[in-house]
Each structure stands twice: as structure tokens, then as C-alpha cells.
Amino acid sequence: MRQKIRFTASRAPAAAEALARLTARYGQVEARRADVIVALGGDGFMLQTLHSQPARDLPVYGMNCGTIGFLMNGFSEEALCERLAAAEETAINPLSMRAENAKGRVTEALAINEVSLLRQGPQAAKLRVLIDGRERLAELACDGALVATPAGSTAYNYSAHGPILPIGSDVLALTAMSAFRPRRWRGAVLPKSAVVRFEVLEAEKRPVMADADSRSSVRDVLSVEVRSVPDVTHRLLFDPGHGLEERLIGEQFI
DSSP: OOOOEEEEEOSSHHHHHHHHHHHHHHOOOOGGGOSEEEEEEOHHHHHHHHHHOTTSOOEEEEEEOSSOOTTOBOOOSTTHHHHHHHOEEEEEOOEEEEEEETTSOEEEEEESSEEEEEEOSSSOEEEEEEETTEEEEEEEEESEEEEEOTTTTTTHHHHTTOOOOOTTOSEEEEEEESOTBTTTOOOEEEETTOOEEEEEESTTTSOEEEEETTTEEESSEEEEEEEEOTTOOEEEEEOTTOOHHHHHHHHTTO
16 A cells, blocks of 8 residues: 655755655645655754654654755655655654753753753853762763764764764763863763763853753753653654664764
8 A cells, every 4th residue: 555645845945846846746645644754854854853743653754855864865756655665664762851940940852862061151061960860970071961862873972972872772872072071081871761960060150051952952051851761752764774773883984
């Protein structure tokens, strides 16, 4: 049976043109009737698509019409239904961020790639790091720190020299940006069940902001708690032999 496809596209001209051609060829169904979502754009648009439909358990097949396409398949107008039928599925769980700012306001958000903390001003941030309620670092002086999922380990985490994590591993990466003290601290690999808590030291002198997937920013945070959310699952589809696990392995041999 032919799958009912819902096409979505970023605002990039190439994606908009692809949307027009693909909907003319394969049709377009309402989101509530769709069997699969085909997202046209880059990795940023894929994250936007996944965030926009947390209530429905629909698989998402991305085709790259942007500048970065680690989460995307190659673009082709041909044999799309056959590609969807043969696609391999990868399931990923997001992180939850719970951030409290200096005014006592609490912000909660989900992150598919990472939750990050960054210094707001010219001085390094100072963070106390607790794992499952136990203090692990009394003071981490750095430009920032993040917790990344396996799916996000090749994004901001990798740029900060964090480890690439196998997609099927039940672990998270805790990575510092430009760690000053402890000198050149290399970060940690944590079990997926870990609850990571950051407490900002000298918050008035060294303000810090928190961010979930570069979508939900909170300034002047005092504390940020990060944990995996096993009851929320996102389903990504990839062409055979080009799945996310293969890409994560291949990235380490470039």
C-alpha cells in the first residue's frame, strides 16, 4: 500500500522549489492523515520538524536541500515511495532541560541534540557539576558546558572536542567548552539514566545562559537540570546503508 506523505520544507529557495515539484508528483496529505513526513532542508530544519510534532509517532524522512545534512538523506525526486518502503528506522530520545533564572522563573524545554550553557559576558563561567545528586566538580571554570545525546554528538559537542557516541549506546556526553579549571578537563561519558545538574557560581559577576537545541534560550540562569526522556521517541528514516549509526562511525574515520 502506498504511504500517505506529508511534505514539509524550510524557507530556503531550493527547498521551496523541491516542495512544489514533489507535491505535484506524489501529492500532499494533511498532517493528521499522514503515514510519514518528508522534510526538505538541512539538519536545522530536521530538528524543527521533530520538535513540531511531539504528539504523533510519525517517522520522518529527511532529504537534504540545505547546507548541512547529517540527519538527512540525499535528494532525489525519483522512486520516493520505494525509498520510503526500504528505509531503515532509527529511534532517538530527547533531553529535557529545566532551567531556573535569577528571577526565579523556571523554563522547561526538550532538546534532540544537546542542552548547553554559555557564558554571557567577558569572564569565564564557573559551574558546580552534580551527577545524580552527587557533586563531581566543585568548580568548573569554562566558556560553557553541554550535555549531548548520541544523535547530537557530532554537532556542537563534536565542535567542542567531545566524543562521538554510537547511536545505540545508552550514554550521554558531558563536554566543556574551553575548560580553564580543571585545566583541559576532557569531559565525561555518562549513563543515559544520569541526571546532570549545573549550578552557576558567582552568577552576578559571571552570568550564564542556557539553551536547548539553539531554540529555547534562558539568560541569567542559576541552575540547569538535564536528563534523558525515555517516554518521548523520535523516529528517523534513512536509506539502507546510510543510517545514523553508520554515519556516526564513518565520521570518526574522516
